[in-house]
Amino acid sequence: MPLVNEKIVPWPAVKPYDKQAVPVPGTKRPGQTAHYRNGIWGLIDVNTPNSLTTLDQIFDVGMKSGKDRQFLGYRAVVSTNPLKYAPTFTWYTYGDIDLRRRYIGSALHSLFQKGELGGGEFQSVGIWAPNCPEWQTIDIALQSYQKVAVSLYDTLGKDSVEYIIAHAHLTVVFATSEHIPTILKLAHKVPMLKSVVCINPLSSDAARLLRDWSSTVGLVFRELSELEAYGKANLIEPIPAYPDLVASICYTSGTTNNPKGVVLKHKNLALATQSNMYGLELPENASLLSYLPLAHIYERICELCTIAVGGRIGYFTGDPLRLLEDAQILKPNFFPSVPRVLNRVYQAAMAGGNVPGIKGKLFNRAIQVKLERLNTTGEVTHALWDRLVFRKIQAVLGGQIQLVTSGSAPISPKVMDFLKIAFACEVAEGYGLTENCATCSKAWPNDPTASGTVGPPQPINEVKLIDVPAMGYTSADKPNPRGELCVRGTNCFSTYYKDEKNTKETVDMDGWIHTGDVAEIDSCGRIKIVDRVKNIMKLAQGEYVALEKIENLYSSTPIVAQIYVHGDSLQSFLVAVLVPDPVQLAGIAGSLTGTQVSPENTPALAAVCKDERVVSHILSILTKVGDQSGLKGFERIKRLHLSMNAFSVDNNTLTPTMKIRRKDAYNMYKKELDALYALGEPSSKL
Incomplete structure (x- = not known):
């Protein structure tokens, strides 16, 4: 029998599309709208029955699906010259990762207890690597032993790496061998750093070279296998987390100054994950294709949701040119994505379909029929046209896609509508920030007019709009109120690490995050992002322009x-x-x-x-x-x-x-x- 996941909250039989968010009575104030909450589920928090409140609970829920179930997968390299990958994924089971998180967590806990690591405000641990099973395994170990994860983007330059190591007081960094030379060259500038752990296998010569080099700059070098062996010899049980425990400092990639460290607690991340379980429709043993940076909060939340349903995560090879090949081998059900990738899928599909003759006519007829059905009923499937035309587009991502999400930047309504009818599944645009764990709003499935909006607030959030008079946006605008979008909820952060100035500018006294995005809330309660407060400029004739x-x-x-x-x-x-x-x-x-x-x-x-x-x-x-x-x-x-x-x-x-x-x-x-x-x-x- 299929597993019934206790954390998934199903949709009601009838969705109230005309009331996707509702104003809270008595909350309207001059210069701002009322507070809006989810039209079905209202507002959830740490006291909501059966909710996830810590990250270690999420892994425990995944483990309940069975320790022998496939969990983290990768394509092994079978040849280096020329570079060639296996045509299948190799899998670690939930039981495998349970053991490895205990070994890694026990080793780190012992080293912190002995004083070989630590000395800062938190027992913080850096991870600098591309997406891979080891990244997720290390993160799960940190969640399980009360350590604070600090993720570094795989593409970060040395200046940002130096800043984050110093700012977060990292005494140990897990990194791939390609990044370790950069760390060793920086060692004299970051005296708090004491150890580096290489997470990928090395030849004996390469390991000896890095070990010797590390020693000359005063760092202890370990291979991950060594650390795990040490942890196995000093094994202790996982240390339960609690909701207000800091889980991660997630650095935002600033477009101007140094990155800001968003302090995220277990309850922020766990309840953001729980919020995404409301209305989540994924099959038993669902699989996610992981290619968006794991250092980014959007991908982390998507993978946490997959773990919470006992699903599988397949990591791409790291080569964007092999992404579709990875998808066709994994056949994922869940494809978290971003507009720059989805726009390419759209352009390729349109270029392939808009051809002379009968093929082009069939393609355009299929689009016309399915768009009409989508825009009147919300239905995205069609027995004839899916089989004749769209099956080939679906096969590009493996043919078993059931959920595609788009985040991180706006995407055009035309592209969204096409993707819905082409993939014949739920394709949802959402909105979120690092500061609210990538969880603020998400469009509902089968909503005929959702494209162009980012849907209503999630169950974990409430939102409001405040006037931006300089730009002409007010809560009294007709037909819909407009203003700067503010969000509040248990998933929201409360402080930037060691940065009081930016914290005060972003979070007000009542806990509202001021997003800097201008939004409109339509008559159905859906949010539409229409502008940006900060990234605007004024032309010579006085007109404001939103360049992004x-x-x-x-x-x-x-x-x-x-x-x-x-x-x-x-x-x-x-x-x-x-x-x-x-x-x-x-x-x-x-x-x-x-x-x-x-x-x-x-x-x-x-x-x-x-x-x-x-x-x-x-x-x-x-x-x-x-x-x-x-x-x-x-x-x-x-x-x-x-x-x-x-x-x-x-x-x-x-x-x-x-x-x-x-x-x-x-x-x-x-x-x-x-x-x-x-x-x-x-x-x-x-």
Whole structure:
């Protein structure tokens, strides 16, 4: 018989789509809306019966599904030259991980007790690695032995690593061998660091080299297998957590200054997980494909939910080009994702379907029929068209997808509607921050008009809007109130570590987090993010422009791989740097110049980017998108620079979560952007 998970709370037989959130009577105040709570479940907290309140409880619930069930999986390397991975996943069971968390946790506890580690405010432990079974195993060990996890993004530069090690007083860091040399070079700048543990297997020569190097800079080097053996010899039982115990300091990837350390307690993370179990529909033995950074709170919550249902987590190879191959082997049921990946899926599907002849006609007819059904009934399946047309798109992710989530940035309603009908399953956009454990709101399944919103507040939250008069947003706006979104609940943090100034700016006296996002709450109680309080600028004629909103709007256009929109307060129009999609650019270049260019020939594509015909044509595509999206004249891009030099973490123009560092992006292209402004605003409508 299928397992009945005690933590999952099922949907009622009929969902009140017209009352997805309800105002709390008596909470309306001047300059702000009432407080809104979930229209079905109200507000849950640590006292709600049968709720998860600590992270070690989550692993215990997963273990109840059976210690012999598959848990954490990976594709083994079968050849290094050429690099080749096994065509199947190798699995650790829940029982395997139970033993390993005890060994790792016991070892760490012993070393802290003996004074070989520690000395700071918390018994904090760093993890600097890509997603892999060891990352999750170490984190579970820390949860089970009252240690504080500090995750470092796998793509962090040495300056941020140095800052976090010092700021969080890390005396031990678990890292992969590729990161250990960076740590050893930093050792003289972070005297609190005492030990480094290599989590991946090493040759005896490599281990000896790193051990000797560590010794010369005053650090103790261990391989993970050594640490586990030490823990096995000094085994103690897990130490139960309690709700107010600090579980993690999660550093946000700042777009300007040093990252901020969000202090998260067990109750914050556990009840965020519990909140996501309300209405969660995943099969027995559900599997998740893990490729979003585990250092990011969104992926961690998704994996905690998978553990809480006794599911499996398959880790991708680490190579984005192999992601679809990983998916087709794992056949995941749950695919947490982000717009930059989902936009690519959409573009590829549309390019493959919009072809001449009967195939193209069938594709477009299938879209028309299914969209009409979605928009009238909320139904996302269709017996005929799913079999004839959409089965191939579903097969791209393995053919067994039941839940796709989109978070971290806005995604266009058109793309969301297409993904719903193409995958024929629940595709939900949600909203959250590190500060509320990536849990604030989420769209409901089978809601015909959910796309473009991020749904109602989660059961763990209540939300309200406060006026932003400088931008013209008020709680009295018609037809719906608008203002800065504030959120409160047991999942919400209360302090940035050692940072009173930012804490006071973000959390008010009543515990409300001021998100910095401008939202609207519609008549159904759904939240729609419409603007950003901080990332706005004023053009010369006094008009406010939300640059991120415009970038997100253009990002679903097939020609756009990346786009940076720039405004100058002394100018009356916007300009942009666009990194084109190589395949799309090659096609445009061929049709305009008559010369065939290969998408792989980057130098040739770079030359094409300088062709005024190509620039003009791509700008006309963006103008049409602006027309269709209802952008105002001053929100349109009037001049454009094309470049094959992408924004990246390596050149410091992207954060580890792929948000543009605006100042650094501008500095990278200052000469080109200034030159666009020097041309003046085009007199005719482009």
